[in-house]
Amino acid sequence: MQISRTGIKKLALIAAFCFGGVFSSCKKQETKYEYGVNNEDILPANVNKTRLKTTDQYVAILYANLFQKALSSNNLFTISQCFDSVGDQILARQILIANLMKKTGVIIPTVASMNANIEAFINDTYVRFYVRMPTESEKAYLKKMIQADPNYTPEIIYISFALSDEYMYY
C-alpha cells in the first residue's frame, strides 16, 4: 500500500496537533486566600537563650553594660574569686552590682529622663541587658509597675534586670 505525499502531510499535522494538545492542555488556576492578618513571631522573644553564662562572662558583660567599657582581666579574675567565696550566688551578684553602682563612671539614666518617656526607657533597658526588644505585654506590664511605684528608679530597674534569670543566659 502506498501513502500519498498529501496523506503524509495530513498525518503529520494530526500527530503534531495531538502531541501539542497533550502538553498544552488547560491548568486549574490556584486560588490564593488572603485574610488580612499580619505575619507575627509566635515564639517568645527570648527562646534562643539556652546557654548559661559563666561567671567570667556574666561579670564582663555586666561591667560593659553598666560602664560601657571593658573590665580589665585582673579585675575580672578578682571578681571571679569573690563569686567563688560566697555560697549564695544570687546574693553575690546582688552585692557586686550594689558595689558597682557606687563606683564612678557607671552610666545610668536619670529618673527624670526615664519618666519623660517610659516606653523608650523600657526599650533601651531590654536592648541593653537582654539584647532584644520587649514584647508588648512586657512593655505594658513594666510601664504599669514603674508608674505605680515611685521606688522604681532606673538604678533599681537595672539591678532587677542584672539579677534576672534571663540575663544569666545567652
Place this chain on the structure above:
Amino acid sequence: MKRRDFLKKASLAAAGSIVAPYILPSGRLFAGNNVQAAQHVVLVMFAGGVRHQEAALQGYLQLGQGIKISSLNTAANAGNIMPSLFNGAAPNGSLTPIVYGTGSTGATPISPVISGATSIQSLGTTFKEVRCLTAGHYQGWTSLLQGNSAATQGLKQKPIYPTIFEYVRREMGVPATKVWFCGNGIGASLPLLNYSEHPNYGAKYGANFFAPLITFGAQGQAWYEDAKAYDPTTELNPMYAMKSFLDKNFSNIGKPLPDLMNTAAEKYDIHNFMKLMFTKTHNNSVACPPGASNGDARNIGYCAELMSYFKPTLTVVNLSAVDGCHQNYTGYLQSLHQADHSVGWLWNYIQTQIPEMMNNTVMIVAPECGRDLYPNPIKDNNNYFSYDHSDANSLRTFTSIIGGNTPPNVVKGDPSNPIGLNGNVVPTIAEVLGIKSQVTSAGFLAQGVQSFYDLLP
C-alpha cells in the same frame, strides 16, 4: 452540696491549713523521732592530711623522721604536739629539737587554751584509730560530708550523694542561714561542697558558704565592701518584685538557677554580717586564736564570728595548712600545732563567748585523710623529709567528739584494733541533731558507716 458534705470538707480544709505550715520539706510532719542531744553541731575538717604518727600516735620526730634519720629514731624524740586534742607529754626540748612551735625556728610551742583536764580528749571521746574511706583531700571531704565515697566522684564536680547540710535542712526544716560551711579558701573545688547534685536534694537544701579570707580579704574589700545598702522595704522589695516578673517571663526557657533559698530577710542579714566583718577586719578586731596567725587560725576566727552572729544548727569549717607537708615537714608540724591550738580555742570560744551555743553544742574534729608511711625525697630547711598521701597509712586517722551526751575521757581503738570510719561523721551529726533514722534510711551511706555513738559501750 449537702450540708454534711460541706461541713466535712470545710473541717478537712481547716485541719489542712493548720497542719500544712508544719510539714517539713521532706514531707514529714515532725522533725524526727530521735532524741536531739544538742541544738548545734560544729564539724572541723582537720586539717589537710594529718599523718597519724605525729597526731594520735604522738611520735613527733621519732615516727616522723626516724624512718630515714636513724639518730631521731628513739623514744626521746617522741611527744605530743597537739595538747588541745590529745593528752600526753610534749616533746622534751632537752632531748629533741623543738621545731613545731612559733618563731623563726619554731622553738617556742604555743601556750594551749585548753589542755590536760580540759582537753578535748579529757572532756570528750576520742576514736584514736579510725579508717578513712579514701586518701585524697576532695574525696576525703566528700566522705566527711556524704558518709560515702563514690568511685565516680569527679574532682571538679559537686558531691554526688546528699551532704549532711542537705539532710539537716531537709529533715529539720531549718532555714539556709542556720547551716554554714566556712572554707579556708576557694581552691581544690572547696566551694562545690555546700550541696550535692542529687536531684532529690541539691541547692535548695544547701549550706551558705563563705571563704572568709577571700570574702573579707583584699578581693572582697575591693568588690563587696562598698556595696550600697538598699532599704529592704522601699528598694529591695520592688527590686525582687521586678526580678520575679522578669524571671516568670523566662521560666519556660532557661533552667532554674541553683538557689540556696535564703529569704530576702536572710540575704539582708548576711549582707549586714559582711559589713560587720569588713569593719572588724579593718579594726583588726576579728576574733582569732591568740597563739596562731596563719590562714587556718584566721579562718577559725571568722568562723567563730559567724557562729556568734547566726548561731547555726550546723557549722562546718575546713582547715588545710598542714598540706604543706608535701614539701615542708617542719612547716607541717608547725601548722599541725597551730591547727590544734585553733580548735581548742574554738571550743573554748563556743563555751564562753556564745551563750546560745554554750553547753548545747557538739564539736567533731576529723581529718579528711592521713599521710604516707614513707616520705618523698623532698627535704626542708632542717633536712627533714616530706610526706604525700596515697598509701595505706594515708587511711589511718582519728576522730574526736566533745559536747552534748558524749561520754568524757573515753578513748576507743588502737593500732591493732581500728574502730570506725571517717564517714561515720555524717550519721553521728545526724544522731546529735535527732535525724539519724532519716539519714540512714535515705540509703546513701557507705557500707559499714554508722554513728560513732553506736560504737561506744
